[in-house]
């Protein structure tokens with residue numbers, strides 16, 4: 583049977599500060615070169631990869647000659663800004679050696695909390711993947727304060743997995759995976775090879791960060807796996823210093839800890855939509871569209887829409903109703919209510935000339951549609 587990583591086509595890989603900066607001694611060029619080579623190999627297998635990299639603060643501290651982590655938020659932010667330049671430079675040159683381009687994406691909490699910005703972040707990331715570029719993500723530390731920080735990149739990695747509906751999240755760290763207790767403190771601790779993401783028993787095993795370099799520790803990794811599982815992504819926690827860790831995973835080797843998601847990607851999305859009680863708007867669809875949706879499992883095209891009710895934005899959950907008022911389905915709209923009114927009853931080939939752009943030839947794609 584194929585492993586989670588063999589099956590995955592879209593993978594988020596998160597690397598922690600201690601790995602990236604050689605425990606705070608400075609950017610680990612050799613390790614970064616090895617990850618770049620392995621990610622190039624994953625891409626050659628047809629997999630899309632997004633890298634979430636920590637290390638800006640640790641690298642900036644070194645460059646600005648801080649012996650200990652500053653407590654002043656602005657000094658920390660200055661470190662992050664300086665260190666991020668180092669990260670961008672080393673990733674760009676390491677991937678370039680394999681003919682791959684990189685793109686820097688710095689995100690804040692506000693970017694993912696606001697629907698419009700969330701959708702923009704999603705479109706940009708998927709566009710970068712389409713261009714064959716490797717997005718390198720970090721938190722935009724220079725503009726966030728403590729209260730609105732993701733705080734740790736394990737959480738950010740999981741949110742990115744949710745954002746672009748990745749199949750898997752690989753968290754590389756300085757331990758071989760999740761142990762029954764913190765191995766730095768308990769020599770009898772044993773590696774947990776497989777478990778279910780979200781199992782509350784795991785939280786009791788995980789402690790905080792093992793060094794002053796890392797932020798999250800194991801608990802944030804366990805919680806990240808739970809969050810990733812909500813959109814159907816499986817998580818692997820593995821030892822990032824293993825020189826072939828990513829290729830071994832891609833070859834189906836069972837290394838590290840696998841935290842499996844209980845629901846598949848599509849099911850998770852459809853469940854989320856089914857749970858959405860308050861929908862922003864409604865579209866009335868004709869008999870032909872009712873047939874396509876209910877009996878043929880097809881997408882909803884604008885041509886089958888006869889009326890748009892309420893106001894909604896792109897990406898809103900809307901309800902599809904038949905002309906007799908029966909609610910039939912719920913789904914994510916590719917267009918705003920105003921745009922939907924302009925393209926309803928029109929063939930999809932005309933969308934671009936009417937609106938000046940094309941978000942999709944469907945008003946609701948069938949992957950984003952759940953029948954009621």
Ligand SMILES: Nc1ncnc2c1ncn2[C@@H]1O[C@H](COP(=O)(O)OP(=O)(O)O)[C@@H](O)[C@H]1O
Nearest residue numbers: 598599755761763764787789792796798799800
């Ligand atoms: N149950 C556990 N299993 C493995 N590591 C644990 C556990 N509990 C706490 N840890 C600690 O978590 C550390 C990894 O987290 P962290 O230092 O934040 O790394 P990273 O920079 O990779 O995010 C390990 O070095 C380890 O000491």
Ligand SMILES: N[C@@H](CCC(=O)OP(=O)(O)O)C(=O)O
Nearest residue numbers: 599637638639734735797798
């Ligand atoms: N944005 C911060 C990341 C902090 C962080 O989450 O560190 P880690 O626990 O090592 O993944 C930085 O680049 O320094």
